[in-house]
Amino acid sequence: MANPYDVLGVAKSASDGEIRSAYRKLAKTFHPDLNPGDKGAEDRFKDVASAYDLLGDADKRKRFDAGEIDETGAERPQQRYYRDYASEAGHAYASDSGFADYMDGDDAFAELLRRSQQARANRRGPDIRYTLPIPFVDSITGASTRLTLPEGGTLDVTIPPGLVDGQVLRLRGKGAPGTGTGGPGDALIEVEVRPDPRFERDGDDISIELPISLTEAVLGGKVRVPTPTGEVTMTVPKGASTGTRLRLKGKGAPRREGGHGDEYVTLKVVLPHPPDPALEAFVEGWEAGKSFNPREDR
């Protein structure tokens, strides 16, 4: 910023009254809200206002004159002006009274103004955004749910199967009402999938960790496994171990191109609680178990 005395156009010896008067004159000329169409007005007003912040305050002026602070000591923070909002439609301060009479004529200009006002009068309502938390299982299988709106009332929402966290559903015509024949806007529903402690999703596939007993691991057998569509029976092969990964075909999320992903089941061998003395005695005498080292191949 230039020297504040130059900005306000006053001498260094100017009185407080002269400075205030110079500021008022310039501010009336350059205030952005009194010059809505002049882009340069904001910068000029900022300079004038900053200069007055400095010279209009006796203490700051004294310190500036003494060289203790420079002309940027009174920098103003960024400000949004009324003009930045006022030319938008649909606010309480909007006024047509400056040109309403021009709409009465039968010339092309009046016709354009009338059409423009009609378009404004028949404007589509705005979209409204909502957030809808849903259970993990519903995101895979699909569901129907009812959303309670913060402003009162409810909205019935159909969750399509295979939906992912953050996906936005559009309900046409369920947004805010429009004006005239404009019609309502849409409801945009962002779906928030609540995690399920049993399942993890990876694309179209689902994974799950399934605890099995030592007996099931050693001898194999049939176990019940949860899937998003209910429990199914799965065969654990003989000699299964913690970390063995089995696939349940088609039990994942629906694919866009048709069909379903898979559910992957990772087994986790769990010993009995409390420890069984007979098992302990068996392992004590189990020679082959002592010589087997599962870390050998690492």
Add this chain to the structure above:
Amino acid sequence: MKREEFLTRSGLEVRTLEIWLEQRWLLPAAEDVETGFSEIDVARAHFIRDLQGGLGVNDPGIDVILHLVDQLHGLRRAFAELKQGQGPLDGE
């Protein structure tokens, strides 16, 4: 935005806000003045403060200025809309 946030952002005292609402210089959008303030109200409050403070305009003067400025913005909006939909003029 809530009333307290509006008061902080605009730098107004409660009593001043009440007077400005009575004068209809500020027209919060919602019926509930506790929550109905928006960015345009904050910007308008700053404008009125500039007029009253630095520019030394008295209350009747502010009434006139706000009325004229709102008309000016109405005109600017109409011009902008005409400019956007200037199709009908092209053929004439």
